[in-house]
Amino acid sequence: MTDDLNRELERAVEQARSALSSVSTLDELEALETRVLGRKGELTGMLRRIGTLPPEQRGPFGQAANREKSALAEAVEARREELRNASLAGVRDFDPTTPGIRPARGHQHPVLAIRREIEEIFLSMGFLVLDGPEVETEHYNFEALNIPGHHPARDMQDTFWLETAPDVSFVMRTHTSPMQVRAMERFGVPIRAVVPGRVYRNETCDATHEATFHQVEGLVVDRGISVAHLKGVMGAFLGRLFGREVTVRLRPHYFPFVEPGFELDFQCVHCEGAGCSVCKRSGWIEMLGCGMVHPRVLEAGGADPEEFTGFAFGVGIDRLAMMRHVIEDIRHFHAGDLRFFEQF
Amino acid sequence: MWISLSWLGDFVDLGSRTPEEIADDLTMKTALIEAVERRGAFGEEVVVGKVLERNRHPNADRLNLCVVDVGEGEPLQIVCGAPNVDAGQTVAVAKVGAVLPGDFKIKKSKIRGVASHGMICSESELRLGEDHDGIMVLEDGLEVGAPFERVRGVADVVLEIDNKSVTHRPDLWGHEGFARALATIYGLDFAAAPVDASLRAGGGPIDVRIEASELCGRYHALFATGAFGGRAPGWLRRRLSHCGLRPISLAVDLSNYVMLEIGQPTHPFDARTLRGGVIRIRRAGEGERIVTLDGEERSLPPDACVIADGERAVAVAGIVGGAESGIEADTTDLVLESAWFEPIAVRRTSTALGLRTDALARFEKHLDPDLSERAVRRFAALLREVAPDATVAPEFVAAGETRQAPRNVVLRPARCRAKLGVDLDAGDMTRILTALGFSVAEAGDELAVEVPPFRATRDVDDEDDLIEEVGRIHGYAAIEPSLPEVACGPVELEPVTTAWRAAGRALRERLGFAEVLSYPFVDDDVLARAGLADDGPAMELRNPLQATARRLRRSLVPYLLEFVDRNVKSVEDVRLFECGRVFRPSEDAASLPVEPLHLGAAWGERTTRPDGSGGVLRRLRGALEEVFDAVGRTFEARAVDESSRAAWMHPTRSATVSAGGEEVGRFGQVHPRIADRFGWRGEVALLELDLSAIVATPAHVRPYAPLARHPAATVDVSFVAPYDVSYRTVVEGLTSASKRLERVELVDEYAGEGLEAGARSLTLGLRFRVADRTLTDEEVTKELGRVRARIEELGGRVRG
């Protein structure tokens, strides 16, 4: 009895192995697998018949049959891998250099993109991000910033004036700096805030001049704020914005609403300071105006200049966008031409 | 403004420091230097030559053919057009390869058929003067072939000052001021320009009357005789031209020299031309006119300060002299004016005349009034030095009393250290301030500082200004950066900025819109192209760039239309949006306008797509839903009625959007009249929302329902109904008709072929469910019956 069954097992295994070597497709392999190893397959059938053996033979036969079964299963898997590889090695049907399928792509305005980056950098440093009016009173735009009526600084900022009732005077803000005083009035001191927004200059547009552009104003007022802090914060900001260490210098400059006042230049990234056409041969690019908030401005904002000091800065971001993307004409920013925006 | 290093050397010994080093230090510690340029340096290729022969050019009467010895090999043949060239002259020759100022390269050339191997130079070609009527003839005896720059020793380096960086520093409008700054930076001795101390204030041949003392605070008149129409010496002329001023005559050159040196403008009159023995400083008369030195006749603004003689105006105070009273070639009697004019008034007059001059640039900065007398004394000293034959009257006339009082300011070293964030002691501060001309005395913990008059007129008036002086000279580069220690607290964006970002992200990243910016000035031309008119009261500019762009926008629509038009004829599918302020005057005219942030979006297609996608209007409606989802608010849309329809809106295909019970925007297809005007072939739809108003409505929190245990039954139902039966009415109707109807979804909307006008077919996906068991087929059929009945009640016709 045992011998019969053993012989049958041997034969079945032998047949299966020879069939395995001759199958040539995955389908044939699958059929063979079902026939031999499946739930109703030959080997399974033989194992079911184990009950017909005398009890002492059942163990050895069962072990032998199971050993053969798993060996066969392994051989089937190996053959399957061979056949699959063979079938995949056939005709090429994919080109990885063909562009993929994407949803419709929108475009961020390059100036607003930088504006948002700057907002994020300062949010991460614990600054409020505030809004202010674009039509501003003469008081906030000039007087509160220590720029009285006949100050020559008013000439430098060609101002759009609005038609108003005779007793008031409104302008299109010429800078975001009025928000220094407004922010102190609204939130008190200490304060850390940036104010991104549009500003206006009454000048004829050409490739490098626009009647409206974007600035970001920054203000920190607290006890014990010094020039060292101004340098530290500007360094952290610019490092994040450019994604690497940049060499900067603070050069004295006069703005009525700061004292001391500075222009902050950074070393030209095109020529590493050697001098090129981008930096007009100077090795430096003017980046922003900044300084220690003038005591009169602190007073205008309701802060005691004896107790508090602070620094402020204002950075024009259209120029940054032009530098980043090497844009030749500032007028593209307001021309609504999709051929321009599709590149961003 | 140009500053000459050799000139600075008169006041401070800069030793072996290079021009670049000096320029850097000035930039970092005083004023921005924009350029460093060599003047009067011509290299080895410009040499002393001797003209051996002068012959006629064979083909040109006016040209000479010269043979010039340049001290090497064969003499050179050079074509020269100057009438004064002659054999035997010693001249400056630019050989082939020389580069003259202005990047003018000398090459071998052929002039009217004859080869020329160089150029005989004029003063102007070498920027040594303005004389370009002929070549420069040098003194005999110079070594032929020697580099010209060496034998004449005229090489200099000039620094270009960025004028904007010294607008607040009246003391830096001359060489003396920069010399003082450099002496302070390098710790060197500083010597002021020498003056003639022997002159006395007194009388003179001409009486001076200040009749407008509010416009003129000081007036000095110096009298001298000499050959004032003649030439100033070469070194003086050279310094002027190196600094960008054209040498003219002895008197004018000396006057300019004093200005460039100590910063005080003066004006020379030819004494012959002054009538009536008097100089009156008065306001311009009604309709008074003057011909100025540039030959132009100008009418004087009524509040202008003029210098007049007994009969007429002879100069516009502080700005420009009159043509009739200027120095002529034969002038021998000089009246030199030096004065202090009120800075705001001269600036106003200059603006009214549209004329800016070097003198004005200085007067408007508010000079020290005492500088006026110093300039007279300096002029006299210089005149004696360069023209020994001239005589200066021992007395000058002095009128006016204006003086700058010294200012006393207390500097607390502790505050200085704290504000700069740098460790300096009182001694360091004293040293810096003293070198800059301040007087400093220690008073306990404080420094009592006296600001000299030349710094007190404008820029230094309190403690922080002194801190700036100390910080600047100490050097900001030497301050170690540090981050402030900050209190910890939550920070956020303004809610409307958050909404802008969220809406923008949805439009850009989910729907493919491009974000644009337009001008907030409404351009009448833009309106006219669209055939639109004003849409209500607007803020207006008093001084617009263009007369047609005077009003501030109340809506983003006009530029959206303009931008669509710029793109829609070449781009298949135009999607763009803008977020920006619009401006509405306040009720109260004394208050600033209201400036809500609007979002405007346009969706346009070049040609209408027959793809049954519902057109751009429904796609834009989808964009509207995305925007509200993104900002976390809900809205309702209603068909627009006649009264609230904007001019750009299609009469039937447009809507208002409301949130929190308020109207917050509108959207719709552009009126065919406008589309035709632009010649658009496809459809264009616009959306405009008031984001500021939207963020003020309650935030929408998505409701949650526990997950169902039992399956739902879903059935589609199609019906035809007039557009007047709104989708919203249908959904509300069906929901109230069947309690088991859990959700209604729009599967398809169709209008057009096969349906009457004004009708549409809707296919809705209905989902029925009860919470505690699975609905039976009979139950679903029953619910569906209720739904169909309600559709018929509402005026629909169920299909199939």
Ligand SMILES: [Zn+2]
């Ligand atoms: Zn560069």
